[in-house]
Amino acid sequence: MVSHVAIIGAGVSGLTAGYALRKIGIKVDLYEKSKSVIEFGAGITLSKNATSLLEELGLMNVIAEKGYRPMGSYIRDFKNAKIVSSMEFDENFITIDRRVLVEQLSNKFLEMEGNIYFGRDIQSLNSSTGQVKISDHSYKTYDLILVCDGIKSSFRKKYFDTSEPVFTNYVAWRGMVETKNLPAHNGNEKVNVYYGPGSHCVHYPTGHKNLINFVAIEYNDKWLEESWRIEGEREELKKSFKGWNPKLLSMLMSSKELYKWGIFDRPMPKTLYKGKCVLLGDAAHPMVPFLGQGGCLAIEDAYCLMSLLKDSEDLLASLETYNSIRNSRANWIQKRSKIQGRFNHISNPFMVALRNSITKLMMKRSVNKIHSYNLIYELSRVNNT
Template sequence: MAEIGAGIQITPNGMAVLRALGLGEAAAAAGLAGQALEVCDALSGRCAARFPLPGGGNWLFLHRAALIALLYRAACGAGVAIRTAARVERLEGGKAVLTGGERIGAGLILGADGLHSVVRRHLVGGSDPFFTGQVAWRALLPALQDPAPPMPAARIWMAPGRHVVTYPLRDGRVNLVAVRAQSAWSDDGWHHRDDPEVLRRAFADLCPELRALLDRVTEVGRWGLFRHPVPLRWHDARTAILGDAAHPTLPFLAQGANLALEDAWVLAREVARGGRLDEALARYQAQRRPRVERAIAAANANARHYHLSGLPRRAALAGLSLAGRIAPAAFMNRYRWLHDLDVTRGG
């Protein structure tokens, strides 16, 4: 198993699931508790506003490998047999058919296999994901020698048609994601290694502080941001999808992994209630679909807001600055519907 990218944000709704699984302390020990969100003008370098993050320490900046490792250890400890290097080519007759022809049957097959899900294709057909008009670079900046203690804040740097997100990890490294609007994605495949100089040129006109961060990039990945529409059906009698396989979202609300954690909890709870499996899967979908659609819409809105130009951009930065001075805590309240929900207390 390997992770694509580097950092990940676990927000209070995702931490609620990790805590219910007994993994909260391990996650907190591996991550850095986020304290604030800073919104900056990427052209001037000015920090327009600083907003406290909700959750009382339950908002984590974490390396993806650390999250994968703690989930892996917990699954093994619970007796789960994990088999790697086994690629599912298709589903047929209620069985997963692997590359090479081996067939594996199960009472329930779950597809948590991401944007290009084989299980999703089985359930809803072979539609390809669509390009959202945005390209992203992801890099992990090496820690500085004798660094100051990291300021546990996520920063959003806004520029016309572009934005950059940075936040620190526990070991002093910095996770960086840079996004630029682009009319088409012509490369073969959706994820590639890229030359750091390409990234630096794409953001060369931004403020010195941000350019200095980009100068520290030694390795970078680039990918086109693609999505599927959320399907009307997430399951059949013995098969279901969850996470990005069901509802891929743009990475502008830090919710991909958190929504997947919620999905897993709700699905497991409904199946554990007993009764007919197809009815349990229908309850799972009914509970999850409205919430993930709302989260996707909110992430799409952020994409538009981050890339404003001209007068709308100046007005947005002025409004954020005013909110940061007058009611900084209130700014994040618009996402209380998202962060405050604890699915482990439902049902």
């Protein structure tokens, strides 16, 4: 039986898993190498596949209260902002400031008497014994180690496979602006997505201090920086999005801080566990962000593992079931996210017209297929076989 767990990394996956495991009485030590919560001030969207689990965990109230319910989305043309397609969301779709989300998860984890050790780097681990070496030179042994150290996961490279994150040729420009700077288009308070040739842009309110989050993504085969995130120059952004809707461009320009983010990818390893060590979130299945599902899948991972560990007498069998449920789901979303990127960036006018017709006809069905995934049902099916 699992009674004491170590978690490496205090991002969405580590904190949600920590809280969920505390709920079922497992003792949790969470190690975060940064000195505090390090989320970048930007937005994140959470769809029903994740928020229904937050509801089950008793986290939805506090998160919804701090976030925003956009109740729908518009797909628009990059130039004239004309609506190509629209769709309604119900109250289960939340947008929120990432820092606020992580802070809330962290508060809830602490309320459940979870232990967080900031500024403690896990330096190595032993997947057979469950022992970790901590940066203060101490050693501790656990029944299970949750590896939640993100896309750059060094533990994955050491213990699971040798793959490295690879630049995808996508660069994301991210910023936050005030509501008053929103383009004066009807429906600007919802999730707005603009499709353009070789690029696209998304903006939505975060519910925090009247701030709007935007992400403008361009195809760019040059990422020469050592860092994955650097401050971006307004003039460069202007050049990259030349010819775009002037009202939208003026909103992008009004951001006080502008960051350029290289989007990286890493294939999934064959198995998500090894001995007493299991991968969650971006460490397990990073994905390009075009379906807004990376964080949602991290929440699914956390709930799935908690559910399987609850009353489990056979750790290996629980991890094997985790592997099979999460592998098929994440593999599919990873592939779909890549396709969505190509779809958003079509430039040939004939293909653009075709893409827009497909969007109008199929968007709702296609998005619903992703958002209506019911992990609790999947788990009950496994339990009954």
